[in-house]
Amino acid sequence: MDRVQSASPQHAVATRGADRPAPSGAAADPGPGSRRAAAQRQQMRQDLATAAMELFASQGYEETTVDQIAAAAGVARRTFFRYFRSKEEAIFPDHDDTLVRVADLLASAEPEEHPLDVVCRGIKEVLRMYASTPAVSVARYQLIRQVPALREREIAVVARYERLFTRYLLGRFDTADEIPSGWQRGGEDDSMLAEVSAAAVVAAHNHVLRRWLRAGGRGDVEAQLDHSFEVIRRTFWASSEPGARRRGSLVAPGASVTGPEEAAASALSASPGGEVLITVARTDAPLDVVVDSIRAALAGAREA
Secondary structure, eight states: OOBOSSOOHHHHHHHHHHHOOOOSSOSSOOHHHHHHHHHHHHHHHHHHHHHHHHHHHHHOTTTOOHHHHHHHHTSOHHHHHHHOSBGGGGGOOSHHHHHHHHHHHHHTOOTTSOHHHHHHHHHHHHHHHHHTSHHHHHHHHHHHHHOHHHHHHHHHHHHHHHHHHHHHHHHHHHOSSOOOTTOOOOGGGHHHHHHHHHHHHHHHHHHHHHHHHHTTSOSOHHHHHHHHHHHHHHHHSOOOSTTOEETTEEOOTTOOOOSHHHHHHHHHTSOTTSOOOOOOOOTTSOHHHHHHHHHHHHHHHHHO
């Protein structure tokens, strides 16, 4: 595999501070010259990534060398290694900049905003990175499925976002500011809740993204992700205390409900003496079929 051992300046910036890349600019406005240089650098990264993708698709990943990628992009081999440490890194040219944007978003979030909402906004930046170039994202997805080395690289990239979100959530637990309604403090469970929530948000993003990519990059992927966020909120962050508020809704055990969110909260806050029912359904099953199967299972449990 074409690889160099020393990290390039670009990579050193990307991994500084435990996965939190340092912003490329200083505190002051860098000026038009610096912005132009940054734009040119970003364009070169994209050119190299495009050349790599085209060669991987036409002649195979293992058969493609760094020299060939550099030649296809019209640059020398040493230029390639100023931007990427290895050819598999050229498949993921945008993640370093996206990680910076996500970290900045977390750092600038208002303390009154629910921490889980902040994390959801952060992962949406990642989704928009893919959605901005659907054809490239679909081609990359198809290639990654065929090459184990690229799948491993993708897992490592995803883990950086998850660690970033976990640190943010742990920081919100430790803050002295007032915690928003619905934020569950669990003492020694804080670290577990932070890790589980971060992992759930990332997993939901990955599920929605893969489904969108398998569909050829068609459909409103942001709306699909928003729906998955609501599922996570109801699952992990609904209070089990009677009459507890969650995102402005007051639900008492046994009270009548009118919407899906209220219904989920009511189910979670039902009588602690009730038994737990588990049902299994295919992910592609229509919603009405899933609901009918749940109703049938509940009816059978009551008759038993």
